[in-house]
Amino acid sequence: MKKLRAALRRFAGMFSRGRREEDFASELEGHLQMHIEDNMRAGMTAEEARRDALVKLGGMERTRQAYRERGTAPFFETLWQDLRFALRQLLKNPGFTITAVLMLSLGIAASVAIFAFVDAALLKPLPYEDPRSLVDVTESVAVLPHANLSYPDYLDWKKMNHSFRSLDVYTGTGYLLDTPSGVEPTQGLRVTDGFFHTLGVLPLLGRDFYSGEDLLSAPRTVILSYSTWQKRFGGRKEVVGQSISLSGMPYTIVGVLPDSFEFAPRNTVEFWTTMHAGGGANTCDLRRSCHGLVGVARLKDGVSIAAALADTKAIAQQLERQYPDSNRGQTAAVESLTDAFVGDIRPILLLLLAGAGLLLLIACVNVASLLLVRSESRRREIAVRGALGASPLRLARQFVTEGVLLVLGSSLLGLVCAVFTSQALLRLIPKDMLVHMPYLRGIGMNFHVVCFAAAIAVMAAVIFSLTPIVQLSFGEMREGLTEGSRGSAGVLWRKVGANLTVLELAIATVLLVGAGLLGKSFYHLLHVELNFQPDHLATLSVALPEKVYAKDEQVVAARRQLMDRIAALPGVTSAAATSQLPVTMNGNTEWVRFVGRPYNGEHNEVNERDITANYFTTLKTRLIRGRFFNADEDATKPRVVIINEAFAKLYFPGQDPLGARMGDTTLSTKSIKEIVGVVDDLRESSLDEKTLPAVYYPADQSPDVYFNLVVRTSQDENALLPTLVSTIHQFDRGIGTSEESTMMLNIDESQTAYLHRSSAWLVGGFAALALLLGMIGLYGVIAYSVGQRTREIGVRMALGAQREMVQRMIMREGGRLAALGIVVGLVCSLGVTLTLRSVLFGVQSWDVGTLAGVALLLVAAALLASYVPARRAASINPVEALRAE
Numbered sequence: 001m002k003k004l005r006a007a008l009r010r011f012a013g014m015f016s017r018g019r020r021e022e023d024f025a026s027e028l029e030g031h032l033q034m035h036i037e038d039n040m041r042a043g044m045t046a047e048e049a050r051r052d053a054l055v056k057l058g059g060m061e062r063t064r065q066a067y068r069e070r071g072t073a074p075f076f077e078t079l080w081q082d083l084r085f086a087l088r089q090l091l092k093n094p095g096f097t098i099t100a101v102l103m104l105s106l107g108i109a110a111s112v113a114i115f116a117f118v119d120a121a122l123l124k125p126l127p128y129e130d131p132r133s134l135v136d137v138t139e140s141v142a143v144l145p146h147a148n149l150s151y152p153d154y155l156d157w158k159k160m161n162h163s164f165r166s167l168d169v170y171t172g173t174g175y176l177l178d179t180p181s182g183v184e185p186t187q188g189l190r191v192t193d194g195f196f197h198t199l200g201v202l203p204l205l206g207r208d209f210y211s212g213e214d215l216l217s218a219p220r221t222v223i224l225s226y227s228t229w230q231k232r233f234g235g236r237k238e239v240v241g242q243s244i245s246l247s248g249m250p251y252t253i254v255g256v257l258p259d260s261f262e263f264a265p266r267n268t269v270e271f272w273t274t275m276h277a278g279g280g281a282n283t284c285d286l287r288r289s290c291h292g293l294v295g296v297a298r299l300k301d302g303v304s305i306a307a308a309l310a311d312t313k314a315i316a317q318q319l320e321r322q323y324p325d326s327n328r329g330q331t332a333a334v335e336s337l338t339d340a341f342v343g344d345i346r347p348i349l350l351l352l353l354a355g356a357g358l359l360l361l362i363a364c365v366n367v368a369s370l371l372l373v374r375s376e377s378r379r380r381e382i383a384v385r386g387a388l389g390a391s392p393l394r395l396a397r398q399f400v401t402e403g404v405l406l407v408l409g410s411s412l413l414g415l416v417c418a419v420f421t422s423q424a425l426l427r428l429i430p431k432d433m434l435v436h437m438p439y440l441r442g443i444g445m446n447f448h449v450v451c452f453a454a455a456i457a458v459m460a461a462v463i464f465s466l467t468p469i470v471q472l473s474f475g476e477m478r479e480g481l482t483e484g485s486r487g488s489a490g491v492l493w494r495k496v497g498a499n500l501t502v503l504e505l506a507i508a509t510v511l512l513v514g515a516g517l518l519g520k521s522f523y524h525l526l527h528v529e530l531n532f533q534p535d536h537l538a539t540l541s542v543a544l545p546e547k548v549y550a551k552d553e554q555v556v557a558a559r560r561q562l563m564d565r566i567a568a569l570p571g572v573t574s575a576a577a578t579s580q581l582p583v584t585m586n587g588n589t590e591w592v593r594f595v596g597r598p599y600n601g602e603h604n605e606v607n608e609r610d611i612t613a614n615y616f617t618t619l620k621t622r623l624i625r626g627r628f629f630n631a632d633e634d635a636t637k638p639r640v641v642i643i644n645e646a647f648a649k650l651y652f653p654g655q656d657p658l659g660a661r662m663g664d665t666t667l668s669t670k671s672i673k674e675i676v677g678v679v680d681d682l683r684e685s686s687l688d689e690k691t692l693p694a695v696y697y698p699a700d701q702s703p704d705v706y707f708n709l710v711v712r713t714s715q716d717e718n719a720l721l722p723t724l725v726s727t728i729h730q731f732d733r734g735i736g737t738s739e740e741s742t743m744m745l746n747i748d749e750s751q752t753a754y755l756h757r758s759s760a761w762l763v764g765g766f767a768a769l770a771l772l773l774g775m776i777g778l779y780g781v782i783a784y785s786v787g788q789r790t791r792e793i794g795v796r797m798a799l800g801a802q803r804e805m806v807q808r809m810i811m812r813e814g815g816r817l818a819a820l821g822i823v824v825g826l827v828c829s830l831g832v833t834l835t836l837r838s839v840l841f842g843v844q845s846w847d848v849g850t851l852a853g854v855a856l857l858l859v860a861a862a863l864l865a866s867y868v869p870a871r872r873a874a875s876i877n878p879v880e881a882l883r884a885e
Contacts (some may be wrong), residue, residue, distance in 0.1 A: 004411060008877045020058045027759040036764035068210055086321055099621025100367045101410045103773065104460060107363030110356040110766065113421035118349050119448045120440050121342045127260055128337075129200025130298075135305060137167065137295030141335040143605050143692060144586065146340075148291040151277045153319060154326070157295070160315050163308035165300050168195040169293040171273075172266055174706065175734045176244040176545050179232075182729065185543045186734035188246070188271040189263075195272075196223075197297050199263075205229075206240040206255030214275040221274055222251040226259040248547035248778035262438035264341040265294070288326040289665075291590070296337065309334040314339050325665060328601050342439070344751065348759045353767040355514065358507050360775045362527070364460055365507075367406075369500050387869040409509065411457040418453070419445060430749040484839040500779045502821040505862070508774040509825020509854060511767035512834055516850040517836060517843055525687050525756050525843030531680035532582065532619035534709070537710055537743035538717040539581055540724055543736035544705035555703035556634055558732070563612065563709075571715035576615040577699055577707045584745050586685040586692050595661040595672060603665075606647060607684050607694035610702055616642075616679055618712050624648075626658045626677030634700035639670075646695035662695075673697070685754045688841045710743070717742045759839065771858070773819075775865040782814045783869040807870045814866025815859075822858050826851055 041050030091097070120535050125131045137157070139147045149157070149169060158167045170191045177186045193214040202208070203223060213221055222244070224233070233239045242253050251273060263269070277285035277295075284290040299308055312332035320327045339346070422443055428435075434440065542562070549555045559577060566575040580588055590608040593599055613629040624645060634638060641662065658679060663671035681691045699707065715721050721740040728735050747753060797806065833845040 015802065021117065030322060032561040039223045056488075058079050082810065086142030091300045092381060096370055097406070099372050099414060100406055103363045103366050103413035104309075104407070104410035105417060106769065107360035108411060108456055109357075109421055110420035110462075111353075111360045111456060112449060113425065114349070114356040114762075115452050116418070116422045116443050116445075116449050117425070117440070118353050119446070119452075120347055121437070122338075123448060124439060124880035126338055126439075127262060127339070131337065133165075133299040133301075134199070134337040135297050135308060136337050137164075137336050138333045139291065139316070140331045141329055141603070141605060143589070146333050147330075149293040149295055150288050150291045150326075150842045151275075151285040151293060152288040154293055154295065156319055157312060157315055160318070161308075163300060163311040166194050166198045167194040167297040168198045170195060170266070170293045171293045172269075173273075174736075176248075176543055177232075178245060183545065183734045183736050184269045185541070185738040186246075187266070187268050188273055188277050189266050189269045190273050190355065192275050195296065198296055200298075201261055203255035204258040205237060207254070208255060209274055209382045214277075216276050216278050217275070218274065220249060220251045221254045222246070223255040223257060223272040224253060225257050225270050225272070226261065229256045232270075248545065251634070255269060262441070264438055267438045268435050288323055292645055297334075305334055311634045323602050329603050330402065341702040341707055345437075345755060348485065348755050351514075351836065351839060352758060352762050355511060355763045358511055359766045359770055360456065362504050362507050362770050364463055364772050365500050365504050365523055365576045366777050367460075368463060368467045369780060371403075371464055372500075400461075400465040403467075406464055407461040409461070411453060415453055425758075428560050430754060431750065431752060433751055434530070438486060447734065461491075466538060498817055501774070501781045501817050503826065503860065504770075504774040504777045505821025506828060507823035508767065508770040509822055510829050511763065511770045512854040512857065513826070513829040513833060513850060514517060514836060515760065515764040515767035516854055517833060517840060517847060518756070518763050520843045520847065520850060521839070521841045522753075522756045528683065528687050528842070529681075530583065530683040532621045532682055534583075534743040534747055536713050536717050537619070538713060538720045538724060539739070539741050539743055539746060540709040540711070540721070540728075540737060541739040542577075542707055542709055542728065543738070545734045545736075546705055548732075548734055549705055552635060552703045555705055556700045559612070559699070559703070559707065562728060562731055565731060566709070566711055566724060569720070569723060569727065571713045571720065573712045573714055574614055574618040575709060575711045576618040576790070577709055578615055579610040579699070579704060579707060580684070581708050581710070581743075582619070582747065583683050583685075583687065583743075583750065586689055589692075590695075591665050591669055592662050592695065593665050595663065595667060599665075601665075604651070605692075607692050608697070609684070609694065610697050610699040610704065610707075612699050615696075615710070616682075618710055620712075621682050622680045624631060624680060625656070625680045626675070628677060631745050637701070638766060639673040639701055640676045640698065641673040642679055642696040643675055644679055644681050644691075644694045644696075646691050647683050647695065648678050650693050686750060687747070688752050688756075715865070717744075756839070756841065774858075775861050778814060778817060778862055779865040781817065782810060782866050783872075801877070810870035811863065811866045814862055818858060818866075820854050825858075826855065829854075841883055 035052070036046075036049045039052050040046065044052065065714050114339065127135065128134060136146075137149070139149055139153065141147045148171075151169075154167070154169050156163075168191065170189050173188045173190050175186050175188045176183050191209075191214070193209040193211055196203070204226065206223070209221060209223070212218060224239070229235060231237065240255065243250050243736060244253060245251075251271075257272070282294070297308075299305070302622075309332065312334055316327070316330055316332045320330060335343075365644070426440060426443060429440075431702055441695055450638065544555060544558060549558055550770070563575045563577065566572060588608055589605045591603045592606055593604065612628070613631040613633065616623065616628055626642070629640065630637075643657060651657070652660065657675045660675045661672055662675065663673065679696075682694070683691065685691060711717075711720065711724060721742075725737050725740060728737055797803075829851070830846060837845055
């Protein structure tokens with residue numbers, strides 16, 4: 001048994017690398033001795049015999065290497081050697097390695113994090129069946145490119161179109177829901193019967209709406225959102241078939257939507273109910289002039305969006321001819337559902353991705369510059385390796401290995417940072433805005449993002465591998481043994497490095513100009529003329545139960561009593577109500593016509609708001625002429641109206657509008673009102689939208705159970721909000737309250753303000769990093785130039801050049817590079833910033849002040865970056881410099 005084990009050990013040893021090396025070394029030494037003996041017998045000396053034997057064998061080390069490659073897989077073995085050598089080289093130069101990895105990982109992290117948002121919002125398909133065939137369908141008028149549909153128009157479009165497999169509509173609504181803690185306002189959506197079928201969504205539980213279930217004669221049914229099913233009904237399957245009361249009306253639950261379902265425009269909806277046009281408070285639906293619906297359609301196979309648009313426009317023209325009073329000037333708008341959901345943020349995301357890409361480019365340029373410097377210092381090393389027999393391919397593979405290792409480390413660190421960055425950016429989005437961006441849910445390192453990161457890594461690896469290969473000409477390796485590290489190589493590097501620095505500064509200029517324009521745009525946005533004082537204003541939405549306050553007189557009395565109680569609270573100076581809070585949107589419009597003027601059926605579309613008597617005094621909006629409403633102006637008094645200055649300028653140019661009368665397009669007796677006042681252009685629209693003509697009616701002359709409270713306080717408005725809610729519930733626990741906020745918060749966290757603010761900050765951050773990296777690059781070039789020109793500077797100073805002259809010479813070199821980079825950057829900026837026009841507000845893309853400011857900033861930074869190496873050059877001792885050479 002022992003003999004068997006010994007034999008097995010000897011057999012295994014024959015295949016072990018150590019044993020094979022020993023056997024081959026012994027055999028090779030035997031061959032060498034045989035050749036030496038033959039040569040000595042031929043009359044050679046011992047030294048000559050050994051030298052001739054080595055020549056015949058081809059060199060001991062080369063022969064051993066050839067044997068190893070025959071006995072193993074040479075590619076993998078040399079690859080392992082290259083990896084170990086590359087790792088040793090990177091660890092040997094920690095300063096270079098850490099700097100390169102940090103710069104590259106910074107660029108990768110920024111690019112990947114922003115791309116994650118782009119992928120989620122713009123590339124990821126909507127979670128519906130065949131989302132590419134889904135389109136958003138609306139009407140379009142002069143003041144509103146995407147205006148709501150009327151129900152009669154929807155029925156005609158659905159019947160007459162040749163482009164849609166199905167067409168359905170939806171509109172938002174609110175319900176009061178009885179809960180154990182009291183009445184609570186909830187959001188709902190009224191939809192036509194085929195809405196979920198058009199989207200291609202099946203309920204998780206129960207059934208979809210039946211055909212015809214949206215008609216007024218059908219029973220009222222409701223489908224629950226998944227979150228509502230879990231939160232309000234405990235996730236019980238028995239909920240299907242159960243009856244619930246919404247705003248006092250019975251509804252039967254027929255289904256529950258899946259957790260994955262999302263509908264960005266109305267993602268906070270709890271109850272999806274059938275349309276029931278014309279029922280209850282929805283009598284407006286039956287009028288062709290009442291517009292409150294948005295359409296969702298699925299295209300037929302082979303029909304493009306452009307064809308569908310042409311089809312619906314033709315229908316709109318036909319309806320305009322058929323109904324000239326209600327449909328005059330109305331056309332159609334059709335766009336992909338994805339564009340409708342993310343249209344507002346698309347240009348911002350693409351802008352940020354471009355900024356992150358430019359930052360990545362600067363990082364790559366800087367790392368390439370470091371590699372060029374490093375390759376210069378390794379010229380002698382490469383020359384020696386080439387002289388010892390290393391092939392150009394083997395040397396090139398060594399550089400590729402080092403580049404791949406560098407990129408691999410940077411990519412891993414960059415991906416980790418990108419994950420944290422994307423989550424941090426996600427947390428910065430206000431919650432009220434985030435609920436309308438469900439496509440950002442679960443943002444992270446999915447397949448698309450990982451592929452994007454891999455593409456960046458491959459690109460960087462190619463660049464960093466080729467940079468030293470191109471720089472070092474393998475055909476001149478032997479010259480490197482005698483050239484040293486200076487001379488033509490240094491001149492070449494100064495030229496290449498200078499060009500890279502100019503590129504960096506040009507990119508930094510573009511980013512700085514973009515950041516400056518966005519920052520200036522955001523400043524203008526925050527300082528847009530509101531024509532009211534937003535500080536110390538608390539806001540609150542109120543919903544009176546319709547069954548309790550069924551009559552207009554009851555609504556008026558309840559609202560007045562509520563505001564009297566609120567006005568009596570400590571710290572409250574005044575309280576008012578409005579149908580629509582300011583700084584929200586252009587919408588809730590109506591058509592007006594003037595008594596005594598020619599009328600050709602045109603639609604004079606204006607914003608319409610219902611307000612209480614002290615609304616303008618509460619907001620502190622200036623009265624230009626006339627008067628405000630009186631507190632007793634209700635339905636028993638003559639109907640009156642206040643207009644804004646934009647209305648007066650458009651419809652009464654050079655005239656006094658006071659006393660003029662206006663009404664609806666038919667001038668019905670009930671609609672005619674007298675203009676009693678003109679106020680400043682109160683900002684009704686979002687911050688970046690145009691101010692439209694607006695009319696204000698006394699709320700008591702057209703009462704509604706839904707209204708918004710605006711309360712001015714001399715104290716902290718945030719502290720007042722809980723007191724407002726408790727005061728209202730003390731008056732009537734059946735009243736619903738929601739959206740407690742402040743006017744300043746409404747403005748600061750509006751989508752317009754957030755998108756402009758975030759884009760300004762992020763591009764500004766990219767620009768600051770680009771400026772820092774650019775200055776580091778400029779400093780590196782000038783410092784390297786000083787190092788290469790030490791002997792020249794020493795000779796100049798030995799011949800009488802003053803230190804100030806040397807310092808100016810070096811700073812002129814930095815100034816020349818900076819000036820060239822700034823000029824190229826400014827020229828590029830003029831072209832690039834033209835694409836920013838859609839996201840700028842109150843500033844031109846060629847803003848002279850911004851361009852000049854960026855140029856001055858870069859000049860100052862360039863002088864600072866050049867000063868340190870210039871001062872070092874001026875302090876060179878000519879004797880020591882010449883002795884070192």
